Structures are given as C-alpha cells and as structure tokens.
Amino acid sequence: MLSKKYPKEVKQILSKYPPEGKRSAMMPLLFLAQREEGYISKAAMQDIAGLLNVTETEVAGVVGFYTLYHEEKEGKYRIQVCADLPCALRGAEGFVKNLCDNLGVKVGETTEDGLLTIEAVMCLAACDKAPMFQTQGPEGIKYHENMTVEKTMELVEELRKSAA
C-alpha cells in the first residue's frame, strides 16, 4: 500500500491540489508507485484508484497513455536514446546502432543480466547536445549529453558495478 509505505510522500502530493482537484494526484502517485520496481503493478493501480475514488480502469487508462509509465518489468535502467529528427541530423542513428552492437541487443531489448533496456525515443529537448540519452531508473531520470559509445560503455560499467 502506497499510503503505508510512503505516508509522507502521499500526504505531500495530495496537499498540492484543491479538494475538487484530488484526481490531479494521479500522475505523481503513479511515479511514486513505479519508483522501486520500475513498473506499475495491478495492485498499485487498485491502491491509487482507492485513494482517489476513481475506477481501476481509469487508472489503467492513464498508465497506458503516457510513455514514462511502464506495466512490465524490464531492465533496472532504461537507456532512452533520442533518435528524433534534430538528433538524427547529428548522428544519433549511427550512435544507437553502435551502442546496440556493443551491448549485443536490439532496440527494445534488455541485456541478459536484466540491467539495461535500450529504447529509441522522441525529442528530449537536448537537440544541441546529440548524441544523447536519458536513463530512467530507481533514482529517477538523468540526462547524458554529447555522448560517445565509449563514454556510454563506461557508464554501463558503473551501473553494473553499483547493481552488483
């Protein structure tokens, strides 16, 4: 239960919105639910539905709509490489391909150790610093800009070490 596990955070989230706008707490609560496991379980959706007096179907509808919410357990870290037009004009497509080759996975796949999932995503508002990606993981979202495959592999090593 979110309210048992994170009582302080839940209270703080609810305090941001007026009573008639209680449902606004939905998105922050979903991020909270996703924090530990990296995905939102059915139980968490039930929990949030209860907290906000809405149906589970409505919660699931919101989860399904947004790309940063996940319903499946994937790699502990998602490496989300921007391959959108402005970055692609600065070499992002080659970068994704090289990175995938180095990691032995395809876009959308997870490394064997379950640590990393590689995704190609839309513009992340860093088009002047391509190639770039964000990592989505237990500590939230972090930007990595002006990247090379070598620098990325160093980061991967660090993540492997800290996860071990």
Add this chain to the structure above:
Amino acid sequence: MTHILLRHREIPEINQLSVYQKNGGLAAFKNAVTTMKTTEVIDVVKNSGLRGRGGAGFPTGMKWSFADNKNWPHYVVANADESEPGTFKDREIMEGNPLQFLEGVMIGSYAVGANAAYIYLRGEFWEIAESLDAKIAELEEAGYLGDKLFGTEYSLRLYTHLGAGAYICGEESALLESLEGKRGQPRVRPPFPPSVGLYDKPTIINNVETFTNVPMIMTNGADWYKTMGTTDAPGVKIFSLSGRVRKPGNYELPLGTTFRDLIYTHGGGVQDSRKVRAIMPAGASSSLILVDDDKILDTPMDYLEVRKLKSELGSASVIIVDDSVSMDWLINKTVHFFKHESCGKCTPCREGTYWMARLTERIHDGRAVKADVDLLLNVAKQMQGKCLCALGEFSTMAVVSSLERFREDFDNAVKA
C-alpha cells in the same frame, strides 16, 4: 548583446536567491503586489507588445485580460512541456535563470488574481522539477510566497507538476486534462481556458519563456521592451538552433534577426561548409522553407516575415537541413514522430498519421511507386482542416511542403 532572459550567461549564480535579488530580482513582484492594481500590471504587459513564445504568438497582455472575472478562483499554469523536436530553450531558462521565470509566473498570477499557479513540466524534466521545488521553498521562506504577502491581502502558492511523456500535453487543453489526472487529450473549444480551464475555472496558460520576459518588462517598462525587435513582434526571442550547423544551441536575439545572422554569425555556419537546403523554423511542425535562392537567408525572423515564406516561426526551433539530406528520409522521421504522439481522439489524425507513416516508410525504403507519393500528398491534404487540435495539422506541414517544394527527392526515391 547582454541577455535579458539567458542572464545566467553573464551573471554567475543568478539561480541563487541572494544573487538574483542583488541584480534587481523580485523587486518587480513586490512593487506590483504592494503598489499596483492588477489592471495596471496587465496594461504594462499589453503595452510592451509581448507575444506568447510557446508557438502561436498570441498577445500576452490581452490573454491575461480575458480571465473571466465573474468566475473564481482563477489559476495560472506555466507550460513547461517543451516537447517540440528542436526546442530546448525553456529547459535552459529553468536550469540557468529559474528565479526570473518563477517571478514571471508570480507577477502573472497577481495580475489575474490567481492564488495558485502550477508549473507543468514534461516528465523528463525530473531534475528541473526538483530544483524548482527547492527554489519555491526558498521563496516561501523569504516571504515572497505564502499568505498575505508583504502585509497585503494577496496570497500565492506555486506547485510543480510532472507529465509523463506525451508531446500532446504541450497543447494547452490537453495539458489541463493531464494536470487533472486524466489522459492528455485535447478538449473541444470554445470555451477557452481563460473562461473554463483547470477544474473548470478561468485559467491563464503561458509558455516558460513568455513568463520569463515579464519581470524585465515590469522593471524597465513597456517602452524599453519595444526598443528591441520589430513593431509587430517587439522584444527578444530565444532561437533554438539545431541540425547541421557547427554551433547548435540557444541564441537570444531580437525578433527580426535574419536567418543568415543566426546560422552564420552565431551558429558558425553549416557543417562541412555545405549549403543550406531547407529550414524548419518551428521544429518538426514546420513547413519546410526551400532555400533555393541565397537571398532567402536575409529574411528577418518574425511572425509576419516567416509567414511570407509559407512557413511559421512557431516556437523558433530552427532546424537547419543541408544539401546532404534527402527529404523522403526527413519526412519519414517527422511523420513517425506525429504518429507516435497522436492522442487518438479524432479519426483524421489517428488514421491519417498511421497511413502517412506507412507510405513514408515505404517510399524511404525504396519499395514505393509513384502512385504512393501521390497518395501520400492526398492523405495529408485530406487531413488538413479536419483535425480536432493543431497536432493533426502540424503532422501534415513537413509532408505537404516537402512534396511541393522538393519533389525531385521523392521521384528519385521511387525510381531507385
């Protein structure tokens, strides 16, 4: 030129409250709340000629005056969704000069009588939201936010709210749906947000850059602001320059600066000294400007002049395309973006982006015949004027303009 928005480039640590105050920060807000009527604040912003920087260029002061005074409470929302491919200016403002942005939101809130304002950030701006939360807490501590400010009856609180990855949530009515905890799908309009907005209450929504102009306008006056830019579009604009230039980045320049100045004086010219073939002045939502005559680069970048080139300035996310790029590749990129981001609420956009994506993919892969190219143009034209929100329209811009202005690329792609 000294910056008036990206001031962190000259003033180190202007993101710190004490440094911001030392440089005149927050005096405009305090002065407004303690000595000015709300209508007087709106008049200054109106007289400055400031237009919205989020894309549509709507006059800001006029928008503020539309807040329905028969229906209370009022809300202010800052649009920090920044998801248009090629746009990365709001992020630099919020990272470098966050207090000036927040002060702009605060002055706007006072002007329209709002006691609560929400900053809606795209979900990826997680770290920015955390740092803004810390700034907001500091402002509360220092007595600039909270109840009965400076001994007046006026109270104000600011809150950040994170989206979760959906370009459509930058569209203001979809943003409100999302902020209310729903799927981010646009509302049918009218009514517009200044009458019926957040929780059905009058709501003023402006872009981050728009708000960031306001403290400087209040401090230095509307006439000062109008000494910069053009008559139709006074002031400065942050141009996010990307694509095939040597020095991509944000450039704060007067509206009306030429493309040539932006690309060559500031952007260092085109990579590998190639030629500019096309310009997308409003990110992926642009009609492509065909640069077949060098003189086109002397066009001043403001709303009216760019329109004469059959494009739009939009949020001024200027993507430079050189002569190494083939347009069938380019529109395959933009169309996939819009297909991915279509919210699915209306049929022309949902189906249209799907069909366009199938066709652009086939053309780019060399599997298409000429009839496919004609069909693509047909699908795009069919969509125009029929979509519920501007996203559907945006998705057709690059397609139609490139098919009309760069047809040879498509003929080559189907021949091959």
